[in-house]
Amino acid sequence: MIPQRASEDLEKRPGFGATLFTVLLPVILMLAKALVDVVIDDPENPVQRVFDVIGAPMIALLASVLVGIFTLLRPAGFSKERISPLVEKSLAPIAGILLIVGAGGGFKQTLIDTGVGQMVLDISKDWSIPALLLAWLIAVAIRLATGSATVATVSAAGLVAPLAADMSTTHAALLVLAIGAGSLFFSHVNDAGFWMVKEYFGLSVGQNIKTWSVMETIISVVAGGIVLLLSLVI
Secondary structure, three states, rough: OOHHHHHHHHHHOOOHHHHHHHHHHHHHHHHHHHHHHHHOOOOOOOOHHHHHHOOHHHHHHHHHHHHHHHHHHHHOOOOHHHHHHHHHHHHHHHHHHHHHHHHHHOOOOOOOOOOOHHHHHHHHHHOOOOOOHHHHHHHHHHHHHHHOOHHHHHHHHHHHHHHHOOHHHHHHHHHHHHHHHHHHOOOOOOHHHHHHHHHHHOOOOOHHHHHHHHHHHHHHHHHHHHHHHHHHHO
């Protein structure tokens, strides 16, 4: 039999409309910002400045969390005493993500300020390889060294940013995809995600490398290859 408390929670479930609105709210806010940027295209316009704030990803997601408390939790019968522990538990995983993103940004800036970015660009001039392949290789190298796809993405983007200055919008987008593809390459023991997958599925280190790591590598190589092929036809 279903416990009485669980049965009461099921009876008090929020409506479909409120649920759909809450889930789509961050997307709506960010799309609204993009449309306002296209239609108005005036950074000094007060309307655009408002949408620049509410349409920023962090603000849009935060607004969705706050709205969700009133549209999902409260209608479902969650009291303040039940909501507070839920909010507190959600902060611990976020802290780790913030530290990783912050570390990635700091590492990127360190590489740029010490001249590593310019050195990589100078060396790449003698390699005679496509910029997209160079971006992919840099992301792969940082991914293998740090184990973090986020750090690899942020750092590689900072290093190859000067290359995007002379590119068309389409090829700049392909450059972003190449970096994203490279950042997935061969997840191994210095990647937190590697251990999460291992523990979740109860695998040994060897089994995880043969499955998860190989799968990540295949995705990275195939995605990088597709990006290079697209660059030939676009």
